[in-house]
Amino acid sequence: MKLKIVPLFVALLLAIPALRADEGMWLYSTPPREVLKEKYGFDLTDKWLEHVQKSSVRFNSGGSASFVSGDGLVITNHHVGFDSLQKLSTKDKNYVRDGFYAKTQAEEAKSVDLELNQLISIEDVTAQVNAALPEKASPDEAFAARRKVIATIEKDSLAKTGLRSDVVTLYKGGAYHLYRYKRYTDVRLVFAPEQQAAFYGGDPDNFEFPRYDLDICLFRVYENGKPIQPADFLKFSKAGPAEGELTFVSGNPGGTSRLLTMDELNYLRDNSNPYTIARLKRMEVLLIAWSGRSAENARRAKQDVFGIQNSRKVRDGQLAALYDPVFMAAKEKAETDLRARLAASPEKFSDALAAFDKIAEAQKTIATVAEKLRYLEAGNGFSSDSFTTARQLLRAGDERPKPNGERLREYGDAGLPSFELALFSEKPIYEDLEIILMADALQAMAEKMGATDPLVVKVLAGKSPRQRAAELITGTKVRDVAVRKKLYEGGKAAVDAANDPMIELARLVDADARAARKIAEAQDEVKKQGQAALAKARFALEGTGNYPDATFTLRLSYGVVKGLEENGRKIPAFTTFEGLYERSAEQGNREPFELPARWVKAKSKLNLKTTFNFTSTQDIIGGNSGSPVVNRAGEFVGIIFDGNIYSLAADFAYDDRMARAVSVSSAAIIESLNNVYDAPALAKELLTGKQK
């Protein structure tokens, strides 16, 4: 295997002409009807849109999914279901490694703390949000006013509709939409392959293509003890997609940075990405070394290791783009061009013209509190579930007595059901893993801030990081859910009286953490106002029909099934089952390329020509994992599970020359359920849309 070098993005089209490549993570409320009509002759009807929207499901834990049967069956990726699989597993019952299949409803395993969201409606509340801001408010005042009106809108909507209600900031501040979701919290595990089949090729093949991964996981949604009967679900295509076919991806891209100014991008390049990458690599080494010590260590750390390695590859790829002079020159040119267009009408666009410097200044101020934001407010100095929980209890005690609109946002009334679901989760938390993670986090914070920094001295309390972590983790009671409930219900008085060492640590740093956050929130408000001015200017120049940066809300992307050419070599759009066996042989069946035992056994029964994974041109990003790939007929033809290595620059710009979305074909799902996993009933439910 030759060294893979991410090529320059030589001809990046950063300005967005009307009929360009398959770019865009489109709002369901502003879908790209015209371009689909013009370019593909496809009529995007309201009916089609509503059907796909309501068939789409968000995993609140960070992924996408879809309903695929009238009996509440939901399909997502294995790596999205991973969190549930890990929480349901024990030393003796390892669903991650071994897979899971409930042959009967009775065997379906209830997830520990999963929340699924189905998008019901979108409402533009921009005017209402902006109207709440006093004239000439300071950033602090503006932030407070915006927080208050958003909390009020969300709370009122929840009270009125009973639906989860989130006000989403779009265009980095250019618009505010209210998203309402139906929440599902009785979600039961139906099927997962062994991880070695789902994540075949492991970290080395992650973000690569060709791929051979059955990255799927099936759940069933219940209400009142019975499977729900969703009105909308995607009909499964047995054949899968064809080369060149127009397909859609309906999912929840987590976040992109395409609208950032150059100053903001430079901050990512010079400050936040290097910090994050160093942290990830440090944790990766820690956990891999710890995993090496025993099989049980490895099992406990498995999900963290996966997440860290995945993020590391993403961040390395992003930083490579930010260090690519051609890529950055193209971004620079786009900004220069925009500035020139604004400067042509200086009165009309005075706010937008002033926005660049305001955003740059705000970014500089945020940089001054970045360390405290990271180590204290984001908790990176204390990486552990124990600390997270302890701080939630402390802050819940402080925040909940305040008026709804004045609380830290995560303690707002509208979000409480989801907050409490997570807080009272019965997920396993491992003391030994918590200690090594927290010790390393304390050590990292001390290294960065300095061993003699007063805050570090205060946090370490005369102990070494290892000792301090061990004392805090073994001393705290917050891993006991009953204790958590008692302290949460008892409020501030109970929390204060608990004398829990981890809660006391959270208290020790809370003033500093809140102070840093207050500064960052005010400056973020400044940036939002700047971005709002830029958005307004762009709407004036380009119309309002463009898509905003991703926000982990439901979006529609479109594109075609298509391979790519890499260093003169054609990489076909499809792989087949046959390729899996070839890949394993080529790698001498060594880890992580060893064939799962079930696949060795099933080889002779399988149709080896079955399409397995495929690439397509949709504009996707992290959070899209598990998104259904849907054809013109609204049928499920595949499931997104990855992007290739070239897609990692998608955070900053879309480029369809080399970047590809990577999916499992629906054909592979049916064939493997029938002939590898001995699950014909499940295959039948997918094909018929009915359980029986």
Next chain:
Amino acid sequence: MKLKIVPLFVALLLAIPALRADEGMWLYSTPPREVLKEKYGFDLTDKWLEHVQKSSVRFNSGGSASFVSGDGLVITNHHVGFDSLQKLSTKDKNYVRDGFYAKTQAEEAKSVDLELNQLISIEDVTAQVNAALPEKASPDEAFAARRKVIATIEKDSLAKTGLRSDVVTLYKGGAYHLYRYKRYTDVRLVFAPEQQAAFYGGDPDNFEFPRYDLDICLFRVYENGKPIQPADFLKFSKAGPAEGELTFVSGNPGGTSRLLTMDELNYLRDNSNPYTIARLKRMEVLLIAWSGRSAENARRAKQDVFGIQNSRKVRDGQLAALYDPVFMAAKEKAETDLRARLAASPEKFSDALAAFDKIAEAQKTIATVAEKLRYLEAGNGFSSDSFTTARQLLRAGDERPKPNGERLREYGDAGLPSFELALFSEKPIYEDLEIILMADALQAMAEKMGATDPLVVKVLAGKSPRQRAAELITGTKVRDVAVRKKLYEGGKAAVDAANDPMIELARLVDADARAARKIAEAQDEVKKQGQAALAKARFALEGTGNYPDATFTLRLSYGVVKGLEENGRKIPAFTTFEGLYERSAEQGNREPFELPARWVKAKSKLNLKTTFNFTSTQDIIGGNSGSPVVNRAGEFVGIIFDGNIYSLAADFAYDDRMARAVSVSSAAIIESLNNVYDAPALAKELLTGKQK
């Protein structure tokens, strides 16, 4: 396996009473005769000393060894021989993975670039070195004068004796000794086990005990095409050592930091160790990920991965000690006590009293050039053999025309034979591995110095780090040994005319690199003068009989074979072959605990009660790897290959409560050569001291 926490060094005896624990890496010229007599009733005779000294061998590549037969057989660790094994291996001939055994002399494989050193004599040249310094010289002048006199002493000695002649700085500047070595460069590989036997348990078990590693490698030294017949070699003990037995370690500890002032220690804690650890972890992630992509990648990166993981564990352990408040308080107290004793005679010790601040100031100045020292002068911004070689060629062209005493030290005449051996090495260098390493190094430098730093901009030359690395590594010709020779022999004119991109890169940064080095060298001279004053004061207070910090020169340590108690659990001093099979079973034979095929096969033939590895109390550190463990009779009873996790603080202080040296028993070597490796002739040579 429970989380291992390095315990506090609660009762550290940092002052050194006459009859204390088995501390000390003793100079052969100042051996610890009295304490051995008093504590162990052992007479350390000149004859015993000379025999062990001349039997001891230094691997110039960074380890220790000993002659173990009259036919020139040398034993060291597998991980010391690793470098030679790797350089002799190819894709199809993997001696690291598979091991090696030359049943006949003809099959012995000549090492690519190995240099072995046998210490012949030690001469104190302190007076001569110090006399050469002008009165009231500036640090620059003092450094230049010291460099000159040392170069002259070394050159004269080489001319007079024909022996490799190194002036060694002892006591961090308190003394200068001339070490003369016999050099051997025709060194042939005789035997190595497969790495899985040598490094059983891999990174997880590294620095741990119990252990089950056959960490040995055998070479034979030739001169004039024939094995040498060393007058001194160690007789092999078939039985190995006994519990509680007095034993000695004769080897080359690489470096310790015990004499550093608190300001210097704090610099290690706050600056250099965090830097190094972050670099190691970043490289570890890079190489592990790259190794995952193919078996051949893994083979190419294997030695780097081993070295990086090993160093990472060492550095993490050192930093843990530096973050241990009790440990640091003890160091602080020792310094405070010394200052108090000096302050009692302020006139007599005025230089020593002033030294602390001078050293602190010098350290601060060094910190201002630390980035350039690391990235440019040490080459960490360009990590690749190609850059190292290119810079050597550039600098050799610039330095060699200068008078010997004015050159950068590594280009002095006395060192040229060793320098040229390394420069013209025919070792394999892999372009793909070079590119990823250099790309990551460029990226790391840019992240640290800033993407817009003028030096970074100049180095990257408008390319991304990946592109720039690929262009430089593929463009340079210096990996061709013939090109190297031509440029070296052609001198500056040839180098200038070569227009080699990597040499031009080295030239581009050379002024900055040299400027940083010049500042550091002058400040290092200031530190040496300060340490000289402190050493003089210590000699006055404590006598001259103490040992200096380690300097990768031959030292003698002593101690007893002894287990330890850890968290109330007794860990016996010995493991046996039986334990190896148990360890593998307990870990489900998973990597890196899988049994080598030969050991599976041999089990029934083996005496499973054979002692395998053992712990003892000698004061050792990195560089001691491969040191013989010798009994009172001067016999080889084992070979050092590791220290336990508690020994990692040995850089700063010795502590025999938990810290242990870890060795392979001579009994295990004989038994495994006979019954696992089908090499009875080799076992016989070890036991009889004769090849035939």
